[in-house]
Amino acid sequence: MDLDRPHPFTPFPGTDAETFIQWKGTQVCLDLYCSCSPREPRHFDADFAYYLRCPACGAVYETGTQLKMRRLAADEQPAMEPAESVDE
Ligand SMILES: [Zn+2]
Numbered sequence: 001m002d003l004d005r006p007h008p009f010t011p012f013p014g015t016d017a018e019t020f021i022q023w024k025g026t027q028v029c030l031d032l033y034c035s036c037s038p039r040e041p042r043h044f045d046a047d048f049a050y051y052l053r054c055p056a057c058g059a060v061y062e063t064g065t066q067l068k069m070r071r072l073a074a075d076e077q078p079a080m081e082p083a084e085s086v087d088e
Contacts, residue, residue: 016071
């Protein structure tokens with residue numbers, strides 16, 4: 001990993017591989033644990049969720065472009081077929 005590359009290529013802490021997501025307006029279902037109430041997640045089912053607003057305190061968050069990736073050992077491989085790169 002090149003630690004000198006700027007955002008959004010800054011390595012995600014603890015990841016086994018770097019990622020960069022270009023959101024394409026897809027649906028998302030997620031829980032936001034805002035710092036105003038970290039034990040009370042706010043649930044979102046939304047389209048175009050590039051930004052989220054906490055309904056409790058009004059804080060606005062930008063949806064990230066990176067994921068924490070965990071490399072699976074051979075005996076952890078899922079039954080479903082993993083997605084293939086479009087570059088191949
Ligand atoms: Zn909040």
